[in-house]
Amino acid sequence: SAVPNLLGVTPAPMRARQIQETIANYVRAAERAQRAGFDGVQIHAAHGYLIHQFLSPRTNKRKDRWGGSFANRLRFLTEIYQGIRERLGGGYPVLVRINGNDFLPGGLGPAEAAAIARHMSSLGVDAVETSAGTWESHLHMSRGDIPRHYWIYARARGEEKEKIKARLTAMAPEVRFKEAYLLEYARQIKKEIRCPLILPGGLRTVKVMEGILERGEADFISLCRPLIRDPEFPNLIRRGLVKKSSCLNCNLCLVDKPPVCYQMRLRPPHF
Numbered sequence: 176s177a178v179p180n181l182l183g184v185t186p187a188p189m190r191a192r193q194i195q196e197t198i199a200n201y202v203r204a205a206e207r208a209q210r211a212g213f214d215g216v217q218i219h220a221a222h223g224y225l226i227h228q229f230l231s232p233r234t235n236k237r238k239d240r241w242g243g244s245f246a247n248r249l250r251f252l253t254e255i256y257q258g259i260r261e262r263l264g265g266g267y268p269v270l271v272r273i274n275g276n277d278f279l280p281g282g283l284g285p286a287e288a289a290a291i292a293r294h295m296s297s298l299g300v301d302a303v304e305t306s307a308g309t310w311e312s313h314l315h316m317s318r319g320d321i322p323r324h325y326w327i328y329a330r331a332r333g334e335e336k337e338k339i340k341a342r343l344t345a346m347a348p349e350v351r352f353k354e355a356y357l358l359e360y361a362r363q364i365k366k367e368i369r370c371p372l373i374l375p376g377g378l379r380t381v382k383v384m385e386g387i388l389e390r391g392e393a394d395f396i397s398l399c400r401p402l403i404r405d406p407e408f409p410n411l412i413r414r415g416l417v418k419k420s421s422c423l424n425c426n427l428c429l430v431d432k433p434p435v436c437y438q439m440r441l442r443p444p445h446f
C-alpha cells in the first residue's frame with residue numbers, strides 16, 4: 176500500500192493484474208530452481224520483502240481481496256505456495272521463511288506469526304523457518320554489534336547522519352547479542368505446526384544447539400554468520416574438534432561487500 180517507509184519513500188500499490196503476474200513469476204522461478212537441480216525451494220515471506228509487505232498490517236492497507244483482514248493479507252503467500260506446489264509436485268520440498276516478530280509498531284507480532292505458520296503447515300509446507308526484523312528493524316535479524324561508523328559515515332550526509340546515529344544508538348540495547356535470540360518466537364510457532372521448524376538466530380555453541388534439538392524446541396538449526404566465519408564449522412563439530420563458533424558477532428560481514436568474514440586476522444583455530 177501507499178505507506179511511506181522510514182526513509183519517506185512511498186510505494187505505489189500493485190494493481191490486481193500485477194499481483195497475478197507476480198504470483199505466476201514466483202511459480203516460474205521455483206520451477207527453474209527445480210529444473211536446475213536444487214533439492215528444494217524456500218519461499219521468502221520475511222524481512223520486509225514483497226510477500227512480507229502483503230502479510231504485514233503495517234504495510235498492507237488494501238481494501239480489496241489482497242488486504243485488510245488477516246485472511247486477505249495471507250492470500251498472496253497462499254496463492255504463491257499453492258501455485259508452486261501444484262507445478263512442482265507433492266514430493267518436492269517447499270519451505271517458507273517467516274518473521275516471528277517484525278519489531279516494528281503496527282507490524283507482525285508473535286500471535287499473527289504463529290497463525291501464519293499454522294496456516295502454511297495446514298496447507299502442506301515442508302518446513303517453517305522463523306526469522307525476525309525487516310530492513311527497517313534490520314539488526315533484530317542479525318543481532319550483535321552495530322557497525323555504526325560504516326553505516327553513518329560511509330552512507331549518510333549532514334542531517335541524515337545525525338538521525339541515523341540517534342536511531343542506531345537507541346536500537347543498541349534491543350539488539351545486543353544473546354545466544355539463540357529468536358528461540359522464544361520459535362517456541363510459540365512450534366506449538367502450532369505439524370511440519371518441522373527451522374531455527375536461525377545466534378546459534379553458536381554445540382551445547383545450546385543440542386539442548387534445543389533434544390528438548391524438541393526446533394527440528395533443525397540454521398546458521399549464517401558462523402558459516403561466513405568458517406564454512407567448515409559443522410564438519411569440525413561432527414569431528415569433535417570445536418564446541419563453539421569463533422564468530423564475534425561484529426556484523427561487519429553484514430554491511431560490507433562481499434559478505435566475507437572481515438575478522439580473518441583473528442583466524443578460526445584450524446586455519
Ligand SMILES: Cc1cc2nc3c(=O)[nH]c(=O)nc-3n(C[C@H](O)[C@H](O)[C@H](O)COP(=O)(O)O)c2cc1C
Nearest residue numbers: 316317375376377378397398399400401428429434
Ligand atoms: C551477510 C549476511 C547476509 C544475509 N543475507 C540474507 C538473505 O539474503 N536472506 C535472508 O533471509 N537472510 C539473510 N541474512 C540473515 C541470516 O539468514 C540469519 O537469519 C541471521 O544472520 C541470523 O543467523 P546467524 O546468527 O546464524 O547469523 C543475512 C545475514 C548476514 C550476516
Ligand code: SF4
Nearest residue numbers: 422423426428436437
Ligand atoms: S565479520 Fe566475521 S566475525 Fe564479524 S559477524 Fe561476520 S562472520 Fe562473524
